[in-house]
Amino acid sequence: MCQHHFSGKKASKEEKQIHDKEHASWNRRSFIQALGLTGVGSVMLGATQISASKPSPLSVALSNSENDNILVIVRFKGGNDGLNTIVPVYDYDSYANLRPTIKHAQNDLINLDANFGIPNYMTGLESLWGNGQMKVVHGVGYQNQNLSHFRSSEIWASAEPVDFVSTGWWGRYFEDLYPDYIISPPEVPPAIQIGSIGNLIFEGTDNNYAFSVANPEQLANVAQNGTQHDVLDIPDCVYGDKLLFMRATANTTYQYAGVINEAYSSAVNAVDYGEGELANQLAIVARMIKGGLGTKVYMVTLNGFDTHANQVNDHRTLLEDVSNSMKNFYDDLSAIGIQNKVLSMSISEFGRRPYENGSNGTDHGAASPVLLFGPGLEGSGFVGEHPDINTWDANDNLIPSTDFRDVYQTVLTNWFCLENSVVNGILLNQTFENLNLGLDCNNLSVNDFSNTTQIKHTPFYQNDNTFIELTMPVTAHVDMRLYNVLGKEIGSLKNEILFAGKHTIDVKASIRNSLSYGQYIYRLSIGGVFYSKSIIIK
Incomplete structure (x- = not known):
């Protein structure tokens, strides 16, 4: 039942001023949150938190170029155990001695080559590997690895491991490249994010640049219905006024619901993804891409990698979802011949320790592999040097052999074909190594987006x-x-x-x-x- 703020007696001048300021504050805060003018806008739909924000320059930059490549970032939230994902067969005895309870038996491995294998339940990745659509970057991390989930997630999102930076590597690019975003937004959502709400990766100084939902069901609702809130069945009272304002404003900010709905409705999944958490997300992303949405960057999230205990069963469930879902995703894209335009890349805040703990699990660690998928890689293989599993840092962790920003720089330079000066700005004016991932811009004639103004x-x-x-x-x-x-x-x-x-x-x-x-x-x-x-x- 609605209740008014004031009782029957006439409000004093001071009470009225407080009341007016409260309403102004509510309106301002609600508008900021709903429109995403300063930071991520969040509203509750049922029990689900949804974030929406104004668009970014990413789509403008890429749509103005001849490059129509797409990136799907797959976040392994919690810290993936790299040694039980890509098993070092070349030093299996050391590996087995460190993990007597949770190790993969050697005869339960699928050998990718003479040195490394994957668990035999990851048959989907065996298929991708065999088809030349998978690369593994060894030992990815950074010096003095932070073992906090929150801080290390910020570091991977901001690309700055020492000082706290409140913007993300994509967010900085969006903001500099398209400074008039509030007045002149692009026609399609430049980035779509499922899960990981609050992550800095798409954060600029004043705005988060991703169309974000908390879970795949919410994105499916947007895609299928093109709207979010009922604005007709509203109570006639102050609460109702606020509810109407919030719902109408949120609906307005979901200006992309129409184009998402159109893309989703114009495509179907050509394969059965099953019911895994990642499977549900990638099935929706595939329909967006196949439907011609035009979004260039997607981020999906698979939770549960913080395997301090019961790792054998829990990690298997996660890796099976990853393996089956990635194969199905590329099979789905292949049905209409667009698989070559989509690159997928895993990220995780850190790896796990080389040895098991006392709870049949592993604790927070450092270096871990990054997995990349897609025909654009032009062949399967390993990149970089695997860390010595018998040589640890002061915290008993593997020592990273590849800086995570080397991966970022390579994707930006050799997949999106951005000029070096632009990439340097995205990566906080630091230069990193281009890795041999097999990505090739094919000498595309793209716009030089380096001439961003210094206003x-x-x-x-x-x-x-x-x-x-x-x-x-x-x-x-x-x-x-x-x-x-x-x-x-x-x-x-x-x-x-x-x-x-x-x-x-x-x-x-x-x-x-x-x-x-x-x-x-x-x-x-x-x-x-x-x-x-x-x-x-x-």
Whole structure:
């Protein structure tokens, strides 16, 4: 039952001000969350958390190039045990001595070559390997491995293992490349993420750039129905007003529901994926790709790899899902001949220790293999040097032999064909090694996206006032305007030539009219290039 905030007696002026500010705060917060203007927007649908956000420059960059390649990131959440995934047959005795209870028997392995094998229940990967569609990068990690799930996940997402960085490797690219995302979004969702809500990988300074859902059922609901919320059966009261606002705003932000629905409905799965957690996600992703959605990056999530106990059974269930699902995924794509355009890559926050613990499991470790799948790899094989399983660091962990950012750099450079200067920016102005993954841009003539402008504009707040600091690299004419959240222009903040250097713009003083407390958007035009960002008027 709905209840009003006030009783029958007349509210005092102070109570009314508090009430109005509460509503303004609720509206602002709800709008920010629903639209994703600052960070990931989240709403609850039933018992499921859904996140939606404005789109990013990724689709613009790739759609403007001749490269229509797609990346599917498969996250093994919890820390995958690499030694029981890719077994070092070349030193089987050492491996078996370290894992007397949880080891794979040597006659229960499928040998990929003379040195490495996989469990015999991973027949799907045997098929991919035999068809030249699988590569294994040995010993992937970073120096001084952090053994916290949360921190190491942040490190893999941000590509920065030392200092905390609040943006992700994809998010930085999106933000720099398409600075006017609030005003001019692309037509299709550039990234779709199932699970891992809150992960930094698609996070920019002000926005998360992925269309994100908590589970495959929720994405299937979007794809099948093209909408989320009932906006008709709403109670007539203050609560109902809030509910209507939230539902309508969330529905509006799901502007991509229509194109997702169209792509999903225009394709079918050509194979039976079964009922595994990863299987359900990849089946949906396959229909999106086959239906011509145009999204370039997908991230799916398989949970449960934190195998401190009962590893033999639990890990088998996970690896069977991975093996069967990846084979089915590429068989599905092959039905219409688009398998060559899709690369899949596993990530996991860390590996496990080389020796088993006392609970028939393994504890948090370091180096672990990255698995890549797809015909674009142009042949199966191993990349890099496997860590010596008898040589450990001070925490009894395997020592990484390949930096995880080497994998990122190779995918960005040799799969998406991005210029080195762009890749350096994505990877925080550091250069890493290009690995021999067999990926080839085929000398495609792609746009040079390295010429991203160096205009910096940052809102800041001081003494209940709102300011924008603008850093100009050169002298140029600046046209900056303020809009409300409905897109109505409020007024001009700056329209003049500004010299190179820093400039501070007082928003309230520039508008010269009373501005209500809440959310606004400013849009900046310099030399025909547009930028936009959300701000708060206090």
